[in-house]
Amino acid sequence: MANINLQMAWRNIWRNKLRSSVVIAAITVGLFGGLAASGIMKGMVMDMIDNALENTVSHIQIHDEHFIDNSEVVFLMKNSNILVQKINSEPEVEAVCERTKAFGMASTASKALGVMINGIEPDKEKKVTKIYTKLTDSLSSYFTTEKKNRILISQKLADKLNAKVKSKIILTFQDYDGNLTGASFKVEGIFKTQNAMFDEQNVFVRKKDLDRLLNMPANTSHEIAVLLKDYHKTPEVVDKLKKITSYHIEAWNKIDPYLELTTSLTGFMLLIFMTVILLALGFAIVNTMLMVILERTKELGMIxxxxxxxxxxxxxxxxxxxxxxxTGGILGILVSIIFITYFGKAGIDISGVAQGIEALGYSSVMYPQLSLTDYLQVIVMVLLTGIISSIFPTIRAIKMKPAEAVRMD
Amino acid sequence: MSIIQIESLKKTYRETEVEVHAVNGIDLSFEAGEFAAIVGPSGSGKTTLLNLIGGLDSPTEGKIVINNTNISNLSASQIIDFRLWNIGFVFQAYNLIPVLTAKENVEFIMHLQGRKKQEREQRTKDLLTSVGLGNRLNSRPSQLSGGQQQRVAVARALASKPKFVLADEPTANLDSKSTENLLDIMEKLNREENITFIFSTHDARVVKKAHRVITIEDGKVVSDERK
Structure with missing residues (x-):
């Protein structure tokens, strides 16, 4: 029975080729629109998250508890070198680096701006963050000379301070003992990430230079950043690290709650998008099927x-x-898969139409993406739409009295 | 013994203020193997009577007993099942499912009965051959003439192995040659396989062939002749 029923259903669909084609096309286009928009949005968000994790946040950060609320130089972690070694020996860990951090003033002859000075160990930092790949011009380098007091600043800051490579910048800050101190740094490189806010607020110097100027005790730091092999394992590793140290451990989603909010929001938006689209399509389907049943009154009565x-x-x-x-649903999903897979690799450059999008931390080249779960979710929704849309027309059909239906003209 | 027993059957329709007595007290019985025509002018109640016998409509009064089952006592779903297993139908038009081939149309009813594939296929072939369409198994209704379509409908009506076949003006849309042909086939099935046919008709050609002619006027039987 099942077989002949399906055959009948399929042939019945094609009795009115034009009408069915219009409905199928509407579903295809509707689903493609929804899926493509969701894919682009998700691609943008995931790209932003990847950027944020790669350039700034990492997967896990460790600080002295007081440093979180009040980034003062005195709230440091002792024996941080031993802690770094321990973390490094965890199998899930890809790389670890430590940083000294100090709020200060960066000034040139023309201007002075408040910045976070990050003291880094370039070789280890390279394994954790990708700032070194974001240098803007050929004159820039990432701490290649061993000379003292070199600084890496962002393009944005360079513009504001009217500085370029080899310019001198004076950094002023409070040292470990509370004394105001400072030094002249030579710009070694200029970088640019997709996060304008981050760029404006951060400069990088060698940790040993900053430690010396700050008068930091030996083997201490303010921040340890951990990169994992697989970021999905973050919660497990956080739990593990809590057993190793009593310092404050934070996962990426706690360091920057906005990242997690955006991720869950994208999933929710896909759901809303598809619900609205399928609801509209549902009405079209109900209408079509009511017409079908009206046309086939005699036939249904006879059956x-x-x-x-x-x-x-x-x-x-x-x-x-x-x-x-x-049929429309599968076509729509297939077209979407082709679109998303192709542009997921090739990218869609929107820099021409969306200036300022980078200021929000998004990339101007979009790589749409959707997961298998997203597609499956949509297929289930399409199936539900089909079933729900058929209820009303079906009730109409079974209410018919065969004797009247057969004789109706 | 009679396979259909009709006693004091009444069917009243209420159209606005006026009551219409479409069937107004009919007593009839049909024996197995009859070839009977119910005739009468338009509005005489012959289609209503046929619908009542076929369980497509329920009587206002009286009862219809088919093979010892009072069909007025059956529930809506029981009556559908009863029709499926006991009654074959041939309608005036729109008789076949247009998206199914001749063979599939005949098989369809056996699908509904849940008969096995082998039995279905054999019986379909036999039936379509017996109505002279053994070579048109895979034609869709739109590829068949009106007469051929009605012959497929007869084959389908017999496919379920019903107790009798009800045909509501089966020749109304056919030319004389197709009518002749269809009647010959039905008569042959009646004669050789003892299949009971009951028609409603006002086609003189059908009346001529019938072995029993029941004339109805104003919802009542006015004559019942056996030839």
């Missing part, structure tokens, strides 16, 4: 007269509706 019971009529109409919906 019921010869002995097809209401349950089977119900299933027959439902199969036809669902098959119609699913």
């Amino acid at each position: 019921m007269a010869i002995g097809m019971n209401k349950r089977k009529v119900f299933i027959m109409i439902m199969q036809e509706t669902t098959l119609l919906t699913l």
